[in-house]
Amino acid sequence: MSTLTSSPSARADAQTTSAANTASARWALVSLALCTLLSSLATSIANVGLPALTVAFNASFQQAQWVVLAYLLAVTTLIVSVGRLGDIVGRRRLLLVGIIVFTASSVLCGLAPALWLLIAARAAQGLGAAVMLALAMASVGETVSKERTGSAMGMLGTMSAIGTALGPSVGGILIAAFGWRSMFLAIVPLALVTFILAQRYLPADRRKPDATRPRFDNVGTLLLASTLAAYALAMTIGRGQFGPLNIVLLSAAILGAGVFVLAEARAESPLIRLTMFRGSALAPSLVMSILVATVVMTTFVVGPFYLARGLGLNEALVGMVMAVGPIISIATGIPSGRIVDRLGAPSMVVIGLALMTVGSLTLAAMPASFGAVGYLVGIAVLSPGYQLFQAANNTVVMADVRADQRGLTSGILNLSRNLGLITGASVMGAVFATASAARDITTASAEAVAHGMHVTFAVAGGLIAIALVMAIASRARARR
Template sequence: MRQALAQRDEVAATGGAIRWGLAGLALATLLSSLGTSIANVGLPALALAFEVPFREVQWVVLAYLLSITTLIVGVGRLGDMVGRRRLLLAGIALFTAASAVAGAASNLWMLVAARAVQGLGAAVMMALATAFVGDTVPKARIGRAMGLMGTMSALGTALGPSLGGVLIAAFGWPAIFLATVPPGVVAFLLVRRHLPADREETGSGQGRFDIAGTLILALTLAAYALAMTGGHGWLDSVLLLTAAGGAGLFLAVERAVEARTASPLLRTAMLRDRGLCGRLSMSMLVATVLMATLVVGPFHLARALGLGAAAVGIVMSAGPLVAALTGVPAGRLVDRFGAERMTILGLTAVAAGCILLALLPATLGVAGYGVPIAVVTAGYALFQTANNTAVMADVEKDRRGVVSGLLNLSRNLGLVTGASAMGAVFTLATGAEVAAAAPDAVAAGTRTTFAVAGGLIAVALAIAVGMVRRR
């Protein structure tokens, strides 16, 4: 009897530790997404405070995004080698300290530097929070945990604009950075107290960290991301060529490293894994379409539907809010019905929403735009949860960090590509300067953009169905 009670207490204590550990991971995920959205709303106030033009102040956002995009795969692999818990703690501490420095910045470039460091901390948090799910959660419940991570990411995106606006109005621009310091401390304490310690053998026998591959990949991704931001004229073409050459050089270096040591940044066999490459491709395609909703939405609501700034903000926050509310139920569906079925169902919902946006007339008003957007974002939440679960459930323990980094990288590259490519489609389809275009022209541009988006999702669906048939 005593032994049974002791076992019950041990199980309860373990379950409690898992819940509190997941709370720490969820908070880290929330902070990393909040770091992007809360800064966007502060750009006008920062431009006034530092007396700089917009092309300079936008580096407050770009420095953060570039840092995440270029470093997330490298930090994921580093976590596999040195221990995910200790590196995650370092990442949270770095993010929190950089937030405090950003809030105290006396000039723009000090703020930009602090944001770049904050982005490094966010890259660690993004990559290792996802990787840790496989270490702490039973396989049968991974879908629910991934749904929770997706919910917190969407919640951070939705919360940023409104929270940032309130903080700036009440306390000034430093508050949007200082506000993340207390929850950063809480996340650090939760992770330190409740996540399992790294195994002593972590890092043994794995060789040295692949510095050359990491640097080449970081420079390649930076060149691509900068080219996609546009506005550099002929330099954009040079950057794209540099990115293409860098990708080839990276693969050559990784083959050479793999021949000499057991610890390349990326095993070339992973690139021959059709399942992994297919899921990374789908993630990038869906993220590209999701960015279309953020690029096109403000112009469609303001120009085609004639809404004021406050109403535009409310309608725009509805999409991330739907994704946040859908995340945990999506995880339960994945655990019950399987990741492959839910991947296809999620993609089908995104495609349906895009088709509605491409066909419905602007005369239907806010409902004609808001309902399809809700379908798109709900489908995105289901797809992301199912896709991440399928990738992370079966990956080897010593590669979870780098694979998690690749998942987050594919999403970030999709967002960067979507901002450029879908924005260009919208501009061309509108046929004039968007800010001065007639309502009918903007509505036509919206329909064309989402018709293209529907085509991209059709490609993703073809990949998903092909993977199921191969199985």
């Protein structure tokens, strides 16, 4: 009788525990999503403040640009290393430290009395953002079940799109109302909320015996950071002009990559084990991610010039048209993740890339005949394809990765996206300028800009088509 009478109570306790665990998992996922939101918001919000910073510090535009560049360099050069460090010391522990660094440096940015201090604080903010980006994705495996990985990745993609879309408008409003310092200080309350949620709900790290804990690869970290910094600088300085300094930096990056590979092959506990790229989906997924990010950045680089110079739209209309892509990305991010969970990640990688190929070729062809409408049609196909690819590709890479490699793998995956964005801004911008056959693209004729648009997105369509072939081949190998 005692067993029978206690059974309903036991079931009630089990249901209560299950509900509490579900709620904790949801809040943990919210904290990871906020990490992604803050990182992307800090990237985009500073761009709109550059004119105000040149006035406030009596600086040139090139000097003020380092406020943006310092953040991007820190994220790009450190994201792999902090991901690996999280695998070694504990992802939750390091993520909390990263949020603290991000929050404190945001305060320092808002209080900086000199431009060089602001640039240094932005570099520290980039370090915090690198930790948040790498370990947010890596922590999904401990937060949700494998069957819901796609939905979680879709949510992270949505928050990234929201941050990118809101940054310029929120930053502009804050600067107009309260001055440039407010665009950094306004981030602080949301960062504090993120820390509280992460500290409260993220699952505790599993402790490893010191004897089994791998050592951190200091030499590999220094070599990789230097190589990535050289490449990022080669692609960003010179404002579109690839001069002698760019060539030197690019040569240094190539040399650094070779030295890094040799060092990792000989290291006892390497930062990146080169064998992880053999016989797995990681290598093709990274290449596809670079190609896709390159094309996505092309829309931000080429789109405004085409809409303004090629179609003659005023600034307000250009802003409205350019907002359509991020809005579609926000609307389709979470549904894309659910589709991935339901229909399978490998198939959705292929479908996402197919949509992006169609969208890129539509942008190459339709605007010439249909103007802004043709442009919007292309964006309406490209944007959901991108979100579907992101959710599916991230799921393919992260779903089956070993628990002790999640931070490193997430860092490499985020790095591939950053490299694609940097390359897209530089290389595809150069393709556009060359195809327009104009010394100064800001004064080029409407016909020249339209031709440049056609050629650039034809090239973009070719890049995505290469990624699509890779995805189909990778899926065929997986089936065999």
